[in-house]
Amino acid sequence: MDIPIVEQTRYKLLQDPEVREAVGATPDNPDPLYNKNFHFLDDDVKELLERKSHDYLIPGGECIRCYKCTEVCNTALKKAFVEEVLPAETRKTHFREVAKGFTEEQAVAEADRCLNCIDAPCRMRCPANIDVPTYIRQIREGDYRGSLETVIERAPLPGTLGRVCPAPCQEVCRRGKNGEPIQIRLLKRFVSDQYIDTHSNVIREPPTGKRVAIVGSGPAGLTVAYRLSVKGHDVELFEELSVLGGMLRVGIPDYRLPPEDLMKEINWIGEQGVKYHSGVSIGRDVTLEKLIEDYDAVLVAVGAHRPKTLRLEGEDRIEGVMSATQFLKDVNLGEEVTIGRRVGVVGGGNVAMDCLRTSVRLGALKVYCIYRRAREQMPANDVEIEESMEEGIEFMFLHNPVELHEEGGKLSGVRLIKMELGEPDSSGRRRPIPIEDSEFDVGLDWIIPAISQEPILDWLPEELGIELTRWNTFAVDKNFMTTRPGVFACGDDELGPATVIEAIAQANRTAIGMHKFLSKK
Structure with a gap:
């Protein structure tokens, strides 16, 4: 030795x-x-x-x-670039994007910190298995278009992921063992922002003559549409709303995901042969039976838009109670929303953070986050929690609403009960337990439940025999085909509420299953 x-x-x-x-x-x-x-x-x-x-x-x-x-080694440890964000006092006054992203110089320097691991944990942790080391190396070498192509191989919405992905890859980055992890998400955003609107079209395989109908234009629907179009199939996508993007467009505030940046990616997917039909409701404008009759395969990917309720008396009739999905949808579509002066948002996920920060931007004087567990159990991204706190939002951990108060049919307050944490439940988090005789009242004139959603599938004709699970999601086989041959489902409609990257990952697998089915017809 x-x-x-x-x-x-x-x-x-x-x-x-x-x-x-x-x-x-x-x-x-x-x-x-x-x-x-x-x-x-x-x-x-x-x-x-x-x-x-x-x-x-x-x-x-x-x-x-x-x-x-x-x-453990500090030798040649390079400093990470931190995402530049507008000051809280400035950003909370408007809906413009708050994070600036990397300059070219910053992106190259950050990419140079990557160790180029052979058995890269970042790639293994990514639900979509994006080749992270390769696209980072391509940035370091100045091959930005090549880097974008590497990302699109697994995820055709790189700019969206570069803004709203929870980045599980960064949690396992080896650079983070002794310093800051590589800012993988921001590097993805950099190459997309630079080149997605001028990115050349992919080479499509020869036409197969097979027609595919996709219901829903969220991340799952868009991903499957892109994959199958590239395989040579004739793909048409139907969206009930007047705008495309699903929850990406109506469920995420503009300050996190500017609609113009989302549309660049949607338009690029359209240039790959996908035909869009917005403002078309399945069940009202066209039936599912008609789609099954006219197309060789149908995908249902409508997302999870039905909110779960607090199950409190008066929740469905008191003025000043609005679900998170409806609230964000109205704001994102430019509807007039008259927010209260004192607003409470119930929940601890990213949707709750979006509602909190949107309420501040709409002019609420006091905004509370009411969460029944502790900070450590919050599923929201740390950066969203931290930026919410910077914007003056008050967090009431270990509290839960038990009663709504009203005056003249309008919300006047909410009764809260204090909670303590017991043993872990099925989610792995410690179960919140009410503390006896700890109730107290808080004056609110607006409350937004943000405690998860589920798919809206009431429009499904019973005679088609499509089975649902007890979670109101589709029962599917290994190829994501439902109990009705030729009808597939993925995204929130099969997973339940999931992240964008999880929806894209499952959509990749669904596209493979649909292509196999179409190839045998």
Whole structure:
């Protein structure tokens, strides 16, 4: 064994209690191996180091890229670029995008921090299995169009993901073991913002003559439409609303996902051969039976738009109670929304954060987040929680509404009860338990329940025999086909409420199943 092995692995070796004891490491001298010649060490110490370092290097001192040294080594640690966000006092006065994204210089510098891991945990954690190391390397090399192509191979909505993806990939980034993880999401946004509107069309496979109808223009529907169109199928997409994008368009505020940026991607998908029909309601303007008759395959991907309620007396009639989905939809479509002066939003997910921050921008004087668990159990992204707090929103953790108060048919307040955390429930989070005799009243003139949604599938004709699960989602087989041959379902309609990247990932698999079905017809 030569000196480089000791030098390259000493940081990791010194985390081992046996090694620390053998070399005499103490709080005053934590690194006795620093600048020590391996050959001058005692034989028993050399033998121990050889045995312990075997996991990290192959014979001869060559690094095998196990990355264990990155967990503790500060050598050449490069500083991460932090996303630039408008100041709270400025951003809460408008709906313009609050995050500025990377400049070219920042993107290249951030990409240069990537370790290019062979067994990249970022790619393995990504639900859509995007080749993260490759597209980051392409940015570092200045191949921005190539980087965009790499992302689109697995996700045809790169700019959208670059803004609203929860980025599970960053949670496992090895750079984050000893410093800040690579800003993977922002790098995706960078290449999309630069080139999506001028990106060349993909080469479609020869026409198959098969027709596909897709109901719903959210991330799942758009992804399947793109995949099948590229395979040569004739794809038409139907959207009930006057605008395309589904929940991306009406469920996410403009300050997080500007509609013009979303439309760039939707238009690009349309250029790949997908035909759009907006303002068409299935069941009203055209029946599902007609689609089944006219098309070789049908996909239902309408999303989860039906809100779950607080189940409190008067919730369905008191003025000043509005669901999160309706609230965000009205605001995003430019409808007049007269917000209250004191607003409470019930829930702890990203939808709740969107409602809170939107209420501030509409002029509410006091906004409360009412959540029955603690901060640590909130499913919302940390950045959304932090930015909400910066904008003056008051968080009432471990509280839950139990009664609505009204005056003249209008909301005047809410009675809350304090909660404490018990044992974990089926979600893995500790179950909130009401504290006896802890109720108190809070004056509110507007309350927005934001406690999850489910698909609206009442329009499904019973005679088609399409089975649903007890969660009001479609029962599907391994190819995502429902119990009606030729009718498929994916996204929130099969998963339940999910993230954008989860919907895209499942849509990729659904497109494969639909293509197999169409190829056999």
